[in-house]
Amino acid sequence: MSVIGSDNRNLRLGVRYLVLILIALIFVLPLLFMVMSSFKPSDALLRDSSSLRAFLPVGQLSLDNYTGAFERAPVGLFVFNSIFVTGTTVLLSLLICSLAGFSFVFLHWRGRDLMLSIILATFIVPFETIAIPLLLEVSKLPWLGLDGLSWGWLDSYRVQIIPWIADGLTIFLFVQYFKGLPGELIEAARVEGASWFQIYRRVVIPLSGPVIATAAILKFLVMYNQYLWPLIVVQQEQYRPVMVGLQYFFQLNPAWGEIMAYLTLITVPVLAFYLVLQKAFIASIASTGVKG
Known part of the structure; x- marks a missing residue:
């Protein structure tokens, strides 16, 4: 009985981790697509968007999109x-x-x-x-x-x-x-x-x-x-x-590579702020004990 109970617990734990991994992928994959696309030319970006290559650092990678983004607009x-x-x-x-x-x-x-x-x-x-x-x-x-x-x-x-x-x-x-x-x-x-x-x-x-x-x-x-x-x-x-x-970046012909580079740049402060606040949030819960 104990072996069966242990197997059931392991199965539930495995299913729970699988669900958590799937939820994490839902949030991570768009960010990964954005970052990978920011290093690709616009034609390669559009071509790879219909396959798993969109999430991988493959093809002709460069920083041209970031350079073009700063030339097109005062990003800083x-x-x-x-x-x-x-x-x-x-x-x-x-x-x-x-x-x-x-x-x-x-x-x-x-x-x-x-x-x-x-x-x-x-x-x-x-x-x-x-x-x-x-x-x-x-x-x-x-x-x-x-x-x-x-x-x-x-x-x-x-x-x-x-x-x-x-x-x-x-x-x-x-x-x-x-x-x-x-x-x-x-x-x-x-x-x-x-x-x-x-x-x-x-x-x-x-x-x-x-x-x-x-x-x-x-x-x-x-x-x-x-x-x-x-x-x-x-x-x-x-x-x-x-x-x-x-x-x-949407004037005349949209430059999709530069758009992805711009989105990547403006997302960095959001992620940094969230990580800092997340640590403060966890620390405050761990250190604040209030007895009613």
């Missing part, structure tokens, strides 16, 4: 713009939304539940319905910069950052996570005379590594993949992000 500038806009937005969003979530969970003020309900209701409002009203607003808002007072936020970094700092999903994530923290910790801190901000900074945030990592990854993906809003509000090349820069 676009990547910098996206990293700057995305990184700034993520940091400000984590700060503002975590403070908002803290106030909704631990502070008692009039209209709290109504305000949270309104924020959650924004989930069902598609961005396309508010894009034009938001454009009209940001086109006439004042801004005090180093060169003095100016009107309108178009063609700037701030128009790509400020409207996206606070959002309902990130606030909701923090609210749900903070509700699961032991209330005894907050009460003990209050008895010791800690202010609400000290509780937020020294008690709540150190215990919130998983939700911070999750919210950062989701926000990063949303901001890095922005296309419609930058396309509307940014006309100057010096402020364009990577997704808007992709249209440079």
Whole structure:
């Protein structure tokens, strides 16, 4: 009986690993195709796309597509713009939304539940319905910069950052996570005379590594993949992000090899950010032990 039970466990384990490998291939193969295609001429890329050669480093490989991508568009500038806009937005969003979530969970003020309900209701409002009203607003808002007072936020970094700092999903994530923290910790801190901000900074945030990592990854993906809003509000090349820069490669005859090289280049920051946050996420779970 023990031998039969052991064989069944091994069979289930083998099936589980097989399913996990298949799921991993679903995500890895498109990336492998993109990277391999970025080193092939466009004609070879299209010819190999109908066979397994598309995933293998075979044929005439070179860096010509990468050279052509940098000649066709200011790739470095676009990547910098996206990293700057995305990184700034993520940091400000984590700060503002975590403070908002803290106030909704631990502070008692009039209209709290109504305000949270309104924020959650924004989930069902598609961005396309508010894009034009938001454009009209940001086109006439004042801004005090180093060169003095100016009107309108178009063609700037701030128009790509400020409207996206606070959002309902990130606030909701923090609210749900903070509700699961032991209330005894907050009460003990209050008895010791800690202010609400000290509780937020020294008690709540150190215990919130998983939700911070999750919210950062989701926000990063949303901001890095922005296309419609930058396309509307940014006309100057010096402020364009990577997704808007992709249209440079579809003018006249699309250069598919250069497109794959460009996609490979702009995917590197996403993978790097995810790997860093993944390590932080795992470390925070391993080191944060909260007993209720």
